[in-house]
Amino acid sequence: MYSKNFPDHIQKLVPYVPGKPIEETKREFGLKSVVKLASNENPLGSSPKAIKAIKKGLSELHRYPDASAFALKSALAKFLGRKREELLIGNGSNDVIDLIIRCFCKPGEAIITTDAAFVAYEVCAQVQGVRTLKARLDENLVPDSDAIVKLVRDNPDAKLVFLANPNNPTGTYLPNSDLLKLVKRIKEAREGMIVVLDYAYWEYVTAQDLTPPEKLYPAFDHVVLLRTFSKIYGLAGLRIGYAVGHPSIFAMIERARQPFNSNSLALIAAEAALQDRAFVKKAFSLNVRERKAWEKKLEGWKVPFYPSQGNFLLVNAKIGFGMSGVELFNHCLREGVILRPVANYGLHDLLRISIGTRSENEKAWKAFDRLKRKSK
Numbered sequence: 001m002y003s004k005n006f007p008d009h010i011q012k013l014v015p016y017v018p019g020k021p022i023e024e025t026k027r028e029f030g031l032k033s034v035v036k037l038a039s040n041e042n043p044l045g046s047s048p049k050a051i052k053a054i055k056k057g058l059s060e061l062h063r064y065p066d067a068s069a070f071a072l073k074s075a076l077a078k079f080l081g082r083k084r085e086e087l088l089i090g091n092g093s094n095d096v097i098d099l100i101i102r103c104f105c106k107p108g109e110a111i112i113t114t115d116a117a118f119v120a121y122e123v124c125a126q127v128q129g130v131r132t133l134k135a136r137l138d139e140n141l142v143p144d145s146d147a148i149v150k151l152v153r154d155n156p157d158a159k160l161v162f163l164a165n166p167n168n169p170t171g172t173y174l175p176n177s178d179l180l181k182l183v184k185r186i187k188e189a190r191e192g193m194i195v196v197l198d199y200a201y202w203e204y205v206t207a208q209d210l211t212p213p214e215k216l217y218p219a220f221d222h223v224v225l226l227r228t229f230s231k232i233y234g235l236a237g238l239r240i241g242y243a244v245g246h247p248s249i250f251a252m253i254e255r256a257r258q259p260f261n262s263n264s265l266a267l268i269a270a271e272a273a274l275q276d277r278a279f280v281k282k283a284f285s286l287n288v289r290e291r292k293a294w295e296k297k298l299e300g301w302k303v304p305f306y307p308s309q310g311n312f313l314l315v316n317a318k319i320g321f322g323m324s325g326v327e328l329f330n331h332c333l334r335e336g337v338i339l340r341p342v343a344n345y346g347l348h349d350l351l352r353i354s355i356g357t358r359s360e361n362e363k364a365w366k367a368f369d370r371l372k373r374k375s376k
């Protein structure tokens with residue numbers, strides 16, 4: 001009844017579909033055991049140090065959070081070798097993405113990203129009535145730098161470039177020299193253009209030719225880096241992430257930030273998780289080992305996949321199983337394995353698998369194996 005009162009750009013929003021919940025899948029399919037490899041979560045759970053800090057923090061829940069996030073910013077500043085003013089804390093890095101777009105773009109203006117880029121950039125833009133211009137990917141799903149620079153040159157109303165490196169859902173990345181060249185070319189093409197580089201999966205990276213965040217900022221002050229506690233630190237449910245960038249950018253964004261955008265438990269948990277290097281190491285090793293095991297299995301079944309630097313793999317359901325990504329997703333659901341279709345990215349033939357523990361992965365391997373044997 002009220003829908004016509006909403007502006008066009010809100011009416012046209014396609015609701016975000018998160019990974020299917022475990023309990024819902026159990027109910028729908030009458031299953032006792034279900035594994036979820038759908039949301040790039042940490043299969044080991046949360047950092048134990050964070051859990052301990054949360055328990056301690058429970059007695060202070062009647063207090064508002066520290067709006068300045070002093071303790072977490074101090075810990076991050078020390079860890080990263082930066083100053084507190086070079087940090088912006090958000091309710092997950094999604095919140096930071098939203099804040100950056102709100103502060104830089106007016107309705108009708110644009111952001112630039114690539115095809116199959118992490119969906120939050122476009123969603124946050126559209127909520128503000130901001131357009132998203134997408135540069136093509138090459139045949140390996142790697143961003144085409146020339147296409148990005150052309151969009152920067154041709155669109156003076158575009159205010160930001162967003163690039164996840166590695167990207168979700170593709171797992172692909174722009175290597176070192178290409179990324180550094182691109183960042184320089186964007187600066188030359190347009191003074192003042194901000195490049196937001198999303199390093200949500202940085203802690204999982206094994207490739208040697210992927211640019212470390214510190215080579216991007218402070219080396220380039222038009223770069224803003226996004227980081228999160230949702231992935232390797234295992235705190236996705238708490239919602240805490242941050243950005244690293246030039247103080248003059250964040251001083252302005254701070255004016256628009258909700259003072260209590262990060263809750264008190266998230267702030268103390270993140271601070272504790274940051275110190276928990278043993279947990280990070282364990283999660284990294286598990287991901288390296290299990291990602292390799294997945295790759296071996298997929299090669300054995302002749303299911304093509306895109307080499308990934310994240311805690312997930314994108315597989316070709318069409319070539320591998322003769323079905324669409326959604327069809328393979330539905331098959332696995334019935335077997336108690338939740339994976340993630342990526343048709344919303346225009347990738348109809350593909351399906352994303354988050355790397356789990358060995359027992360979670362084995363359940364998925366059984367489902368794939370049965371399907372392969374049936375199709376013989």
Ligand SMILES: Cc1ncc(COP(=O)(O)O)c(C=O)c1O
Pocket residue numbers: 039040091092093094095118164166167168198200227228229230236239240241
């Ligand atoms: C590339 C990328 N950036 C950011 C995020 C969002 O993370 P957060 O939970 O910090 O909002 C994700 C989550 O999946 C992601 O894949």
